[in-house]
Amino acid sequence: MMKTDKIKLNGAQLAVFNSRFEGVVRKMSNTLFRTGRSGVLNRARDFSCCIVTKDCDLLAAAESLPIHVLSGPDMMSKAMHEFHPDLKSGDAYINNSPYHGCSHAADQTILIPVIEDGKHHFTVLAKAHQADIGNSVPTTYYGAARDVYEEGALIFPAMKIQHNYQDIDDIIRMCKMRIRVPEQWYGDYLAALGSARIGEREIIEMGREFGWDTLHAFADQWFDYSEKLMSVSLSVLPKGKIIGTSTHDPFPGTPDTGVPINVRIEIKPEEGVVEVDLTDNMDSLPFGLNLSEACARTSAMVGIFNSIDHTTPKNSGSFRRIKIKLRKGCIVGIPEMPTSCSVATTNIADRVANAVQCAIAELQDGFGMAEVGAVLAPSSSVISGKDYRNGNDYVNQVFLGFTAGAASATQDAWLTVGHVGNAGLCYQDSVELDELYMPLHVYERRIIPDTEGAGKYRGAPSYYCEFGPIGGSFEVGYVSDGNINGPKGVRGGQTGGNSDQLIRRLNNSVEKLPACAQVTVQENERIISISTGGGGYGDPMQRDPERVLSDYLNGYITKERSKTTYGVVITEENEIDNYETAHIRSE
């Protein structure tokens, strides 16, 4: 047999193999998207697929949700190997354990080892956010959970769910007993399984076409190449030590001042290395927002990758250049049972990533980013109830609208980013699809003018969404950060709009709701959700006046704000008054 280190692939071959593997992941993703049953999968696309090597190194993740995949698939596969040393063709495993590499319990992951002639070559993973995972309340984001017992999620620490391509019915039966709307869960399980089986099928074809040794040689060389590029990308950053901070709003179970997150970053451009130390943070809290180890590592990486050349590959090769220091029992470290990580992918994780990218921005102009807005406003809540039209129970996360994008050093925000760990990959619900599939009505959705994080490059404006149940009541569960600590700007950029949540009663009066809650909304009452904007980068007075005018014409800002915040005067005919503008800006 040929040794893999004897096979040398040239640059063109590396490119083709990389595309082939990425293509496999895209095909897996497409399968999951098109076959999923719950809206969180088939409308919002809240899932990720990836491939790891036989040594559990992340090889290809195509365009997966960053918080889902950068770190975690490696640990989940290791757990599979540890508990099942004898992997067989036809096996499939389920892992959603935040103590075994998964992000949070809702991100149920199917792992399939790719095996030919009894040899294990790669592992394919399909991670899909469930509409329900059996929590004690109908939400997959149980922010107030004291611990994993109160959280109530079913936890699968890398268990076998298929043998010889057949379901192990004991597990399926238990899930159908404990998870709400079991047909929906089973359909989603099938979708993830199909996606992983597609990946398995495609990789086996590649193995037969090119030879397994060649594929393994590719992985080794691709990692080396990626590491080299990562080192180059880091070498242009300014050298230095910095501390970044970002504060999560107070929630049940936190101090009244909220949860401050501190990151210590040391950039060593001459070595092509960056170190992120997350140990100087409080211990895990009795709530559901503690990070899993996967999310702690990944959120730090997201902040780094947001701050460097975007063409740098994201895989285990480039990750060798990021050293992350974690502490056991820390809120942003390695959680120990029974710490709850129910909401690990968003709130606190976003604070970590934001702290990293803002710190790098403040270190030197041209790098880093402003703060991306916070989640999860009620427009992204989990909704449950009984559909009066057919008598069926339903539970599902809606994605009725979010913006939150932050400005970068060279460009305005991508509007629909959602949150920093998501990067805008999730889709947003169509009003028509939501109204068709759930007994709800969407009254209004619009961006809110003058809430953008002003700057030379501007952040996203806040988003307004008003919706409510029809033909009966429903329950909404949400965990909305950013009401007090809005998305900060950097280098003179301003803070974007804060979040808020209200309820419109039947008499049309409007009341404020708590930030982290499970709320019953009566028939024809309406939830008003205001999601955060995003931070700006640089001084708004330096913003290109043409962009300011365009923002006015596109409804982002009013003429008044154009003048006061950006110093740009727009005439009655919607043209820039150059004279007045120059005058204001020179003051």
Added chain:
Amino acid sequence: MRFAADTGGTFTDLIVEYDDGNIKMFKAPTTPSNPVQGVLDALANAAKDSGISLHKFLRQADCFIHGTTHAINAIITGNTAKTAFLTTKGHPDILLMREGGRTEPFNHSVAYPDAYIPRSLTWEIPERINYAGDVIEPLNEEAVIDVIQKMKGQHVEAVAVCLLWSISNPDHELRIQALLNKHLPDVPVTLSHKLNPTLREYRRASSACIDASLKPLMGQYLGSLMKKMEAAGFSGKLFVVSSQGGMMEASSLAEAPIHAINSGPSLAPLAGSYYAQLEHQYEAVIVADTGGTTYDVSLVRQGHIPMSREMWIGEPYRGHMTGFPSVDVKSIGAGGGSIAWVDGGGMLHVGPKSAGAEPGPACYGHGGLEPTLTDACLVLGYLDPDYFLGGSMKINIALSREAISSRVAEPLGISLEEAAWSIMDLATENMTQAIVDITVNQGIDATQAVLIGGGGAAGLNSTFIAQRLGCKQLIIPEVGAALSAAGELMSDLSMEYRSTYFSSTENFDIKRANVVLADLRSRCEDFIKKAGQHSKQHSIVYKVEARYPSQVWEIEVDLPFEQFSSDEDVVSLRQNFHDTHQRIFAIQDSESHVECVTWSATVRCKMNQRDGLGRVIHDNEGRKTKTRQIYFANYGAVDARIESIHQLTIDEKYKGPAVIESPFTTVVIDPGSHYSRSANGSLVIEPFGA
């Protein structure tokens, strides 16, 4: 007699198919300000060739097929109509928020796209219909009239209307149209439920807005084309190529011009694949079409024309979704007219800017001072100044030399030949990368594929592109210079009719499903009677888009019958769905029922008498063989044989260097390559020798 004319940025290509099936190619320069003129000029050339008047010539034709880039050019250059968007009150940001989604999650240098219609031209209309089609809030007609007055004030030229749930109940959209027609006559309107009756408000709104914004100019363009053709004597039918690679009646297209967005390049893959398969059963065919302005590439695998199910203008997520499928062709700004320039830092660029038809390359002598790829070819000896387009056009090599010397050679401090070669080399690299993008993206190894060189300028560097890609064969079809027009003559007249009728296999209503299918059939038959009256053969294919309960994306399943005859047909439909789901997605939910949502019938009328195309008629044997000095970087100046393609013995292998000439194209073959002429009239080149 039929003809097909394809208007490119630089030349208008015409192919005439005579009644005996043989064909002939003609070309005329495109007049960008008046694209109809180029078509008429090319037709005048064809009439002259037949020795009869244009009027008499056109009388003989029963069918004229036209491919045009007019629509996409208008969008790219921002010359579409000033369009207003009317939407349900409370939902003004449908076009801005779109459906979310993004590519390259870590790339923060790409701007978020503006809405296709800005908020300043968006108006919210008080009204609301729910999912069941019930009116929750009646249409406020006074508010509509008020909005119409505001639109008048803003000199709006077209209007798109997309209201929530107009697909369940179109009354409000229809009523708004009536009010617009009354108070704002002569301004074209697109209603979302009529154009693209699909669920999901963004894609319906986007379709409607793009369509409305094209209506004034496409209506005018097609109207003027028809009028001038009729005035010149044409009395047959005018068809226009659609993005889906079929053809539509010009009058239907004027009513839904969104279908013309990919009209230009959508048929080159069909023609390219056809000429490749004449030579050999290739697994993968790269079809490249080099025009004056753009280089269009597509990848045909196992004979399947590549389609994208959701065509975007621009890149996915960064542009605008059209809401319709299209033939998948990638286009970059590179061609014979691509301008070469040296930037402030001393780096050479070729394209994407093109000298176009006006002023054209420097050698045309129409005032163009900037050197183009065509000028470089002249200097390298690849083109003969005395035999450009078969000698029909005079060009001036001195102007090419002057342009390249002053604008490339001197700034870079290199010789004239080196400068010309560098221009050629860089253009080759840009074109190669466009192909690498599509092959690599699909995981195809280009070394195992065949390259088809289409377009008038293909022969100048396709051999080099094939060498860069590692392709073992390059084929230049005899109609290569007008590949899209050739595809147009091969295409079918087709139309798809769709009907939404929900029925689950749990309680399937055979009677009602059969009513839906019968209605689809009668619409197809009407189409055949009207549009397809000259067709030689026609077919109707029935399909249903179905899903498992609570899925939201359907898959297409063939219906092997026109009507359900018994419950067994329902059982077989359900089984067929399970099997298809298993094949595509590796799983099936065999216990589950299947929900049928959208029923479709596609009618195809074959307008072409034969399979493929006839042979090109040649009037003369070309010029006598001689030699000319041409320049290659690796070999320096070499003496190359100049041959007319007709003088080559069929299937005999020749060795480069050579220049193969025909009236419309010149193929340069370097010393390392071999070439032969196949029995099908194609030039087959082996870029790495035998």
